Amino acid sequence: ACMPVWEEHKIVNMIGVCLDTTITTTRCSRYTFRPFDYAPAQAVAFAPYLVNKLGKRWHIAYQDYAFGQSARDAYVAEIKRAGGEVVGGTGIPLGTADMTPFLSKISGNFDGLFGVFAAKDAVTVATQAYDLGLTKKYRWAGDGSIAESTNLPAIGSKIEGFIGQNRYLPVFEGPLNTSYHRRFFDEAVAALKKIDPTGPTPDRFVQSNFESMNFLKLGIQKSGFQGRQDSAKLIAALEGLEVKESDDFPQGDKSIRREDHQAFIRQFIFEMRGGKHKIIEVVPKEKTVFPAACKFA
Structure with a gap:
């Protein structure tokens, strides 16, 4: 703007x-x-690892605004280019405190759940996806902003095993x-x-x-x-x-x-x-x- x-x-x-x-x-x-x-470069870097090391079929959950939408589009394209497939997507409005109505609808035969969330929404999705058992049922990966150092105290052990990609780590x-x-x-x-x-x-x-x-x-x-x-x-x-x-x-x-x-x-x-x-x-x-x-x- x-x-x-x-x-x-x-x-x-x-x-x-x-x-x-x-x-x-x-x-x-x-x-x-x-x-x-930016998202296209991140997806180019991460998609081959996702497809070759974690699984071929993915569902993407994302914050439903410019950041999440552009990242979703980039990963859909690069996962496909790497030989994988995105079988579904779940957009969640920015600032949603209770994501369970959205997350509880995620089901089906796929290998991994990929998340694109930042700030408070990242804490919410990591916590509630864990509580619903999604992070045990599927390989749990996503944008590194989910596991930013500032989010970790609030998420606690529920982030264990998450695989992400980031430009910087402390x-x-x-x-x-x-x-x-x-x-x-x-x-x-x-x-x-x-x-x-x-x-x-x-x-x-x-x-x-x-x-x-x-x-x-x-x-x-x-x-x-x-x-x-x-x-x-x-x-x-x-x-x-x-x-x-x-x-x-x-x-x-x-x-x-x-x-x-x-x-x-x-x-x-x-x-x-x-x-x-x-x-x-x-x-x-x-x-x-x-x-x-x-x-x-």
Whole structure:
């Protein structure tokens, strides 16, 4: 909704969180950049694992708005491309406190239940799907936002065995066991504790906001940006920009594609074991690429 405003006033819009696929596809804008992943890239990364390791036939439950719908569409396409099949879908309205009327209708002969939920709805679906026995009857997998670190205290042991995919995890394993990540993690925990005394660990939203600001900072430095009159220079500096893993980009190397201003980054497939994220596969950014579907006005 805000993107036409940025265009009208020639303001560069560096997104920090939003996953609506259309931002860098059918509604793309020369003034808007997304320096983290989106549903098509996530599905390209995760679908082969789902089909080859967990099961061929899937049912997708999702938050019934832009985020959930775009992720559903991406996974339907990529699961099929990987040799699997999506046999059904259940959309649940945003903010539904009691999901059992929707979840209780999920049945049939399929291998896995795939969830696309975030924030409070993620806690609700993980808890109620467990209580209904769905996570025992079917392989339970989904978008990593279901098992974000901030959700785990509320879900408790009911998340055990969940397999997800995420761009960031608050663990020091594999490619995330670096001094860059440790410094980011420590600084983030200290900052978050000032907001929440329980001391939550950073999640992917903290990571993407942090790196988005650093992309913008780097673009400003490269372009000599001084104000709105320099927006064209800033856009040129950001288009095609590649960055290396560092203190400013602790998640890893990444690049912003010139054609649609969409970034591609590595992904982590994980399993919840003992209340913690355990990385089981790392997908390099080169294996997450999805063709551009954008034409700037």
